[in-house]
Amino acid sequence: RKEVEQDPGPFNVPEGATVAFNCTYSNSASQSFFWYRQDCRKEPKLLMSVYSSGNEDGRFTAQLNRASQYISLLIRDSKLSDSATYLCVVNPSGGYNKLIFGAGTRLAVHP
């Protein structure tokens, strides 16, 4: 079983739609969780951290369910510029800054 698993997509949605991505992780002792965004042929960039209580940043909401070892990302009012691959990222150790990346979920927002 992979350490971090995501639905690869693609998710094809119209502008203005709400879309949700899910991610599961295998190590129950994992300490930190993130969503990164990667545009085509570019480097990954941090989108947001994921906190136990859930957190929101504008149109983006991240949730963590430790009991189910499950992370989600919700994007409201999708924009064309949201088209990218979204990487679920887990730090299993809680100590050194070692990140394990999921394979990513591709989102395509169309007019």
Next chain:
Amino acid sequence: DAGVIQSPRHEVTEMGQEVTLRCKPISGHDYLFWYRQTMMRGLELLIYFNNNVPIDDSGMPEDRFSAKMPNASFSTLKIQPSEPRDSAVYFCASSFGVYSGNTIYFGEGSWLTVV
């Protein structure tokens, strides 16, 4: 401020040749990471350094791969001899601090093709 700088951006080489990828981390960052990304395997951590010392190289695929960090502002990833299956995007990244929540910043990547 300059981000993580990698070179070369693109390299095409023949099987059996030596490949050296270079990275300059963000000034002041004490962690440096080398990742490899392929369609089949996604983004994989190869090795990371703390204060120029290799901490975990368990992701290095085999002895053909080696990485060094002679000082705080420079690291290399070397493949010798290269093989077609090494074709991938190699990302260098850096971060500051020991806490796991600190942001990791990636370079733009080195696109390697081995023919």
